[in-house]
Amino acid sequence: MRHALTIDLEEFFQIHALSDVIDVASWDTFGCAVEANTNRILDLLEESSIHATFFCLGWIAERNRGLIRDIHARGHEIACHGHLHQLISTQTPQTFREDVAKAKGILEDCTGSPVIGYRAPTYSITNKTLWALDILEELGFSYDSSIFPIYHDNYGIPDAPRHPHRLPGRSLVEFPISTLKIGSVNIPVSGGGYFRLLPYPVTRAALRYLEKGSEPFIFYIHPWEINRRTPRMDGMSPLSRFRTYIGINRSLGRFCSLIKDFSFSTVQDVLCSQGLLTRAPDKAPLPDAVG
DSSP, rough: OEEEEEEOOOOOOSSSSTTTTTTTTGGGGSSSOOHHHHHHHHHHHHHOOOEEEEEEHHHHHHHOHHHHHHHTTTOOEEEEOOSSSGGGGGGGGHHHHHHHHHHHHHHHHHSSOOOEEEEEGGGOOOOOOTHHHHHHHHTOOOOEEOOOSSSSSSSSOOOOSSSSSTTSSSSEEEOOEEEEEEEEEEEEEEEEHHHHHHHHHHHHHHHHHHTSSSSSSEEEOOOOOTTTTTTOOOTHHHHHHHHHHHHTHHHHHHHHHHHSSSSSEOOHHHHHTTTTTOOOSOOOOOOOOOE
């Protein structure tokens, strides 16, 4: 069984933990590290003959069009992570629609191929923002991977289904972030700070256990997480600093082990193999005529 490997393409200064420290207006004043970090990941994936899904910020794509084209040219799936990495709960339906439509348009312009997948910044599709799913369908997305079935102070729908499924009453397919169920609690084991915090043998054992089931898991990582030189910023709360930097010196080595220990492909490929999606067309649809 192949599992879904996903990369959330963003700079370190765009994460939610720094949203109270770094204003969006100052993003352009920071040095760009996403290209070097991502190229490192791309080379590792090429060595292992792995294709992954890159959930890309429109803001990043706008400034690094060549990087997006290279990711696509290497056979990886380009998916959407919104434009400005803002929590959905801080947006109105209209501003959310505009943000996602802008990012989708930039990404499709870069690659000439349709973008059918979406992941919310900070997994911010929760019970309070389920209205966002209607807008994703209206914008032509085929799948979402934003729902994290855990308890968390910033995100999560603890009682959400844990495996890929078609959302009730919708055409949209959901690939929730994978968890290990222990008793009545879902434990996050499939990426991000959890990957950096837990000893790798524990993560591997948990993912092996999931692999024994009949459903694939989904794993995620950010390019800045594999760079031990990612800047440490002042002004963060102790909890945010812990979550952001714990284990970052070990993350690259763990990622190398992960892609050797498991078989991965794109989200689209995995969902097609599960009969939940059909293959997307090669070319992006032309924009609707105006006037």
